[in-house]
Amino acid sequence: MSLLQEERNIILNNEYVDNFDFAEVEEFVKNASKNLFISHNFKTKNKMLVQPRGGFPTYNKMFALYEFFVDADVDVLPCTIDSNTRLNDYATAKKMLRLSEENEVDMLNGFPLINHGYRTARKMMTHFDRPISLRHGTPDARLLIETAIASGIFEIEGGPITYLLPYSKNFPLDKAFLYWKYVERVCANYSKLNEPINRESFGPLTATLVPPCITIVIQLLEMLLSLEEGVKSFSVSFSQTGSMNQDIVMGAVIRKMAKYYSNQIGVDDADIHLVYHQWMGAFPMDPNFASQLINMSTVIATMVGADKIITKTNQEAAGIPTKEANAETVANTQYTLRILKGLPNIVDKEEEENLTAEVMAIMEAVFNDSADTLWRKVFNSIKNGTIDVPFSPHIINNNEMITIRDAKKNIRIIKRGKVPIPDRCFEYEKAQCDLTKDTTSIVNDIIHDIGIMQ
Amino acid sequence: MSKSINNKLLIDVGSTYFKVCTVHGVQQHFRDFNKDIFDDLTYKCGDIIHNYHKDDVHVCSSANGGLSTLIIGITNSFSLKYATNIAFNSGINIIDTVLYKEIEQTSIPSDLIDVVIVVGGIDSVSSIFDKKLFDYLEKINYSNIVYVGSEKEAPYLKENIENLVTLPNIITNKLHVEEENLKEYLTNLYQADIMGKEDIKHLYDITSNQIYSTPYIVNKTLPLIDSKFKVANPYILIDIGGATTDIHYSKDLVDENMVTENEYDRLVFKKLGVYKSKESLIFAAKNNEFVYELLAHLKVTENIFDESGEKATRILMQLAIFLVLCKVSTYRKAYVNLKLNALNSLVFTGGITKVLKQEEIEDIVSFFYKKILNSAHNPTIVMDNNYDIWTLGMNPEKN
Numbered sequence: 001m002s003l004l005q006e007e008r009n010i011i012l013n014n015e016y017v018d019n020f021d022f023a024e025v026e027e028f029v030k031n032a033s034k035n036l037f038i039s040h041n042f043k044t045k046n047k048m049l050v051q052p053r054g055g056f057p058t059y060n061k062m063f064a065l066y067e068f069f070v071d072a073d074v075d076v077l078p079c080t081i082d083s084n085t086r087l088n089d090y091a092t093a094k095k096m097l098r099l100s101e102e103n104e105v106d107m108l109n110g111f112p113l114i115n116h117g118y119r120t121a122r123k124m125m126t127h128f129d130r131p132i133s134l135r136h137g138t139p140d141a142r143l144l145i146e147t148a149i150a151s152g153i154f155e156i157e158g159g160p161i162t163y164l165l166p167y168s169k170n171f172p173l174d175k176a177f178l179y180w181k182y183v184e185r186v187c188a189n190y191s192k193l194n195e196p197i198n199r200e201s202f203g204p205l206t207a208t209l210v211p212p213c214i215t216i217v218i219q220l221l222e223m224l225l226s227l228e229e230g231v232k233s234f235s236v237s238f239s240q241t242g243s244m245n246q247d248i249v250m251g252a253v254i255r256k257m258a259k260y261y262s263n264q265i266g267v268d269d270a271d272i273h274l275v276y277h278q279w280m281g282a283f284p285m286d287p288n289f290a291s292q293l294i295n296m297s298t299v300i301a302t303m304v305g306a307d308k309i310i311t312k313t314n315q316e317a318a319g320i321p322t323k324e325a326n327a328e329t330v331a332n333t334q335y336t337l338r339i340l341k342g343l344p345n346i347v348d349k350e351e352e353e354n355l356t357a358e359v360m361a362i363m364e365a366v367f368n369d370s371a372d373t374l375w376r377k378v379f380n381s382i383k384n385g386t387i388d389v390p391f392s393p394h395i396i397n398n399n400e401m402i403t404i405r406d407a408k409k410n411i412r413i414i415k416r417g418k419v420p421i422p423d424r425c426f427e428y429e430k431a432q433c434d435l436t437k438d439t440t441s442i443v444n445d446i447i448h449d450i451g452i453m454q
Numbered sequence: 455m456s457k458s459i460n461n462k463l464l465i466d467v468g469s470t471y472f473k474v475c476t477v478h479g480v481q482q483h484f485r486d487f488n489k490d491i492f493d494d495l496t497y498k499c500g501d502i503i504h505n506y507h508k509d510d511v512h513v514c515s516s517a518n519g520g521l522s523t524l525i526i527g528i529t530n531s532f533s534l535k536y537a538t539n540i541a542f543n544s545g546i547n548i549i550d551t552v553l554y555k556e557i558e559q560t561s562i563p564s565d566l567i568d569v570v571i572v573v574g575g576i577d578s579v580s581s582i583f584d585k586k587l588f589d590y591l592e593k594i595n596y597s598n599i600v601y602v603g604s605e606k607e608a609p610y611l612k613e614n615i616e617n618l619v620t621l622p623n624i625i626t627n628k629l630h631v632e633e634e635n636l637k638e639y640l641t642n643l644y645q646a647d648i649m650g651k652e653d654i655k656h657l658y659d660i661t662s663n664q665i666y667s668t669p670y671i672v673n674k675t676l677p678l679i680d681s682k683f684k685v686a687n688p689y690i691l692i693d694i695g696g697a698t699t700d701i702h703y704s705k706d707l708v709d710e711n712m713v714t715e716n717e718y719d720r721l722v723f724k725k726l727g728v729y730k731s732k733e734s735l736i737f738a739a740k741n742n743e744f745v746y747e748l749l750a751h752l753k754v755t756e757n758i759f760d761e762s763g764e765k766a767t768r769i770l771m772q773l774a775i776f777l778v779l780c781k782v783s784t785y786r787k788a789y790v791n792l793k794l795n796a797l798n799s800l801v802f803t804g805g806i807t808k809v810l811k812q813e814e815i816e817d818i819v820s821f822f823y824k825k826i827l828n829s830a831h832n833p834t835i836v837m838d839n840n841y842d843i844w845t846l847g848m849n850p851e852k853n
Contacts, residue, residue, distance in 0.1 A: 003680065003681075006684045006686075007680070007686045010684065010685070010686035010798050010799060010834050011686055011798060013832065013834065014831075015829065015830040015831050015832060088793075088796050089795075091795060091829065139706070140688075140706065140796075170709070170710065170711035170712070170713075171706055171711070172705040172706050172711055172717060174717050175687065175688070175704065175705065175706045175717060178687065179687070383713070395630060395711070395712070395713050396713050399628070
């Protein structure tokens with residue numbers, strides 16, 4: 001028996017798992033409808049796929065949500081997991097699920113997949129014959145991923161960096177890398193049975209003035225960590241920055257770099273996709289303004305040429321959106337995508353060259369780390385500040401990089417910390433900003449820049 | 455067995471056993487306490503030892519009883535917590551921690567303390583310590599003292615404390631832990647302690663390599679453990695010995711992590727052992743409200759505490775497992791509370807694996823989960839029956 005299988009046996013020997021049948025799950029994946037695989041949809045649907053977010057605790061409410069989405073012509077269904085499950089606290093999730101079922105009140109902010117069990121969940125996940133994307137935020141997602149795939153969920157979002165630095169204060173990063181290695185291997189193994197399981201990285205990170213070079217480097221590294229374990233379908237992603245030009249440049253550079261670095265590690269048979277998140281920062285309270293913002297995000301996603309767009313709702317600032325609001329966004333986004341024709345092809349050579357140089361310099365520094373494995377090189381690079389995510393709550397993050405918006409609303413680096421971007425790029429970044437102001441004014445500008453869409 | 459030990463001889467000197475590991479396997483020998491360690495070892499394993507060059511012999515030891523420390527700090531959240539973590543991971547046993555604002559009300563430890571650690575403040579902070587510290591230090595009996603707090607306080611303390619060693623602050627300006635300097639100092643102190651103990655010093659006749667503390671070696675072993683045993687992270691390793699019980703735990707089992715080099719932290723319970731600390735173990739057991747249910751579950755009465763023999767030892771070991779799990783669970787607020795419901799594996803090493811059967815341990819663990827955590831959780835139990843976990847960490851190339 002392989003080490004991985006030994007570990008799987010231990011992980012799935014859990015009081016909240018009802019007799020996991022590996023052979024039956026393999027058989028299910030082998031014979032599953034191809035429509036359930038987003039990797040298959042990417043290949044066959046000649047359009048940008050539209051996916052909302054959403055998750056409710058009870059089976060019935062989740063099923064009703066999916067019905068709404070299907071009526072709104074959704075391409076990809078979401079399965080957003082509740083916070084207790086994200087923190088591996090299945091006991092509380094179980095209790096809250098029962099309370100939700102008994103009292104018709106949502107006591108969880110998502111779907112507790114593990115407590116429902118894969119046999120029950122599979123009925124729902126396969127019923128609509130559409131791909132489902134797992135949205136969670138879990139550093140240790142081993143049990144969750146096993147349950148998800150067994151349920152018929154064939155897209156797994158997240159990664160050791162993108163699901164840790166924005167979400168966690170002190171979960172050990174080295175452990176997160178090892179747990180996600182398990183996830184990649186499980187996904188890679190199941191990918192041999194039918195269409196590939198798609199892995200998707202979470203590009204928005206903290207959604208707070210993250211400069212493009214940092215977003216892209218982290219996307220590329222999570223992609224490489226996934227590909228080196230044998231994953232054959234991967235989505236890099238990023239969220240709306242606040243500058244249309246910067247988004248378009250990011251889209252171009254991330255595509256180019258993803259191809260370049262996957263070839264660098266000798267992988268040329270994996271499909272790489274691009275996912276665009278509608279605005280992930282603070283939303284305006286006014287639902288009309290929010291709808292305008294969502295619409296603009298859809299336009300930019302088209303300019304970027306994304307393969308998938310992940311939607312927001314006009315209730316974003318007010319709390320957990322209703323299923324009606326979610327379905328409305330899906331329908332509106334699909335409509336906007338249908339009417340967008342004849343968009344110009346915008347290329348900003350100078351910005352692209354600058355961003356490419358920044359990305360390559362950071363990547364080179366990561367690869368030059370003396371560790372013997374890629375994951376440890378990346379781990380060391382985060383620990384020593386080579387990779388620095390603005391506003392990350394995690395104690396391992398260096399938090400020395402400072403960013404601000406220039407007059408055109410591009411995110412610019414004005415203090416690089418230990419991030420090794422070339423001097424000329426750094427000078428270029430700073431030259432776009434007015435740094436003659438006093439410190440207090442700059443701080444006020446940063447605060448304003450964070451809430452730019454409100 | 456670790457692949458790296460070809461042509462190497464690994465020796466672990468414990469308080470009750472010698473363990474000798476060659477490429478052919480691990481041998482264990484019960485120690486003769488009437489003999490010098492070196493004489494006893496060479497008498498029992500001389501034939502093996504003579505086949506190896508001094509450079510190829512690697513020794514770790516816990517036979518000197520380990521070092522004891524007292525830590526004086528400013529806050530529980532930073533200075534005391536960080537210093538405690540570094541001390542444990544360096545293989546040092548903590549006698550007590552003193553919160554500086556309560557130093558005048560703190561009882562004076564009677565034992566001789568090997569090293570006092572004074573810590574507090576980030577480098578920009580001054581006027582932290584005053585005469586209260588010196589008065590307290592005068593009353594206690596210690597061999598070494600080290601300061602690892604704000605650099606602004608160092609000259610003042612150096613002026614007033616004899617033989618004070620000052621090292622860089624263990625608390626960075628970002629309130630992160632900087633462990634290397636103190637860790638190195640404590641490891642060297644351990645080494646010096648070994649050098650000072652005649653019968654261990656003698657072991658340098660058979661090795662030219664540094665002798666390390668066994669807990670330090672075990673801690674290095676942990677990331678490699680799944681190459682030998684069927685374990686899944688997160689796990690804890692429990693080493694129940696004659697004098698102390700060590701727990702090495704995966705850091706994702708705690709919420710309050712610090713950034714350190716290792717994936718695992720160590721916690722030691724100084725007075726939870728089945729031989730030298732038998733009395734304090736029984737005392738701790740009698741003070742646990744669940745112990746009588748546990749004894750009933752094991753089909754014995756409290757008279758077992760007055761008995762000796764194999765059965766009594768087995769019961770004591772089972773009690774030790776139960777008590778140590780209690781101490782790190784939410785049931786008792788200890789230095790750390792581990793998220794035991796997230797545990798996938800429990801690894802046992804030490805003398806306990808020679809005495810208890812797998813099912814006896816499983817029984818205690820499930821009793822603990824049902825009784826204390828009200829859970830049917832069932833982590834896998836892994837027994838280090840050959841007592842050779844430590845060989846994985848003694849990779850000479852990395853030491």
